[in-house]
Amino acid sequence: GQNIDQPTEMTATEGAIVQINCTYQTSGFNGLFWYQQHAGEAPTFLSYNVLDGLEEKGRFSSFLSRSKGYSYLLLKELQMKDSASYLCAVRGGSYIPTFGRGTSLIVHP
Amino acid sequence: EAQVTQNPRYLITVTGKKLTVTCSQNMNHEYMSWYRQDPGLGLRQIYYSMNVEVTDKGDVPEGYKVSRKEKRNFPLILESPSPNQTSLYFCASSSTGGNEQFFGPGTRLTVL
Numbered sequence: 001g002q003n004i005d006q007p008t009e010m011t012a013t014e015g016a017i018v019q020i021n022c023t024y025q026t027s028g029f030n031g032l033f034w035y036q037q038h039a040g041e042a043p044t045f046l047s048y049n050v051l052d053g054l055e056e057k058g059r060f061s062s063f064l065s066r067s068k069g070y071s072y073l074l075l076k077e078l079q080m081k082d083s084a085s086y087l088c089a090v091r092g093g094s095y096i097p098t099f100g101r102g103t104s105l106i107v108h109p
Numbered sequence: 110e111a112q113v114t115q116n117p118r119y120l121i122t123v124t125g126k127k128l129t130v131t132c133s134q135n136m137n138h139e140y141m142s143w144y145r146q147d148p149g150l151g152l153r154q155i156y157y158s159m160n161v162e163v164t165d166k167g168d169v170p171e172g173y174k175v176s177r178k179e180k181r182n183f184p185l186i187l188e189s190p191s192p193n194q195t196s197l198y199f200c201a202s203s204s205t206g207g208n209e210q211f212f213g214p215g216t217r218l219t220v221l
């Protein structure tokens with residue numbers, strides 16, 4: 001089975017940087033994903049990590065440490081539109097990933 | 110346009126009345142899956158399929174059935190819906206070797 005843990009809610013200020021952490025325990029590991037989900041909408045893919053290290057994609061970066069069962073999503077230069085839920089998901093033995101409960105990020109002016 | 114479609118988008122029904130939520134993708138993806146999303150519980154996997162005629166249970170399969178007779182379609186069947194199946198349902202697809210799951214727009218189901 002898999003256990004994925006991430007904070008329930010975070011708040012940050014427009015223009016700032018925020019780091020959303022995700023810890024996981026899994027039998028087998030075939031990648032970690034981050035998705036963004038705005039209220040009432042479908043999740044959309046942000047990033048994928050399978051090797052240790054940092055993957056940067058514009059304002060968003062994702063980090064993975066397999067030995068620690070740890071990942072974070074870093075959002076820079078926060079904008080109001082970044083207010084959303086951020087879902088951490090882990091692909092273990094099954095090809096289909098399992099999702100954490102998500103972190104609701106509130107960006108205020 | 111590459112997409113995953115679900116129908117209906119909204120449904121209010123009564124306990125015990127069989128229903129089907131359709132899911133279709135036009136990207137020739139092998140993998141398809143169904144999730145339900147509930148407040149405080151996140152996305153939970155119901156069933157998934159790795160190809161035509163190959164389906165497997167996810168974390169919360171009780172009360173649901175699926176079929177995969179064609180590659181593009183993966184319907185979710187509730188034979189006898191109950192109020193605890195009131196939820197937001199998402200279908201998703203991905204390709205072999207691909208890492209991104211593409212999600213449908215969601216179906217909001219209410220069972221009275």
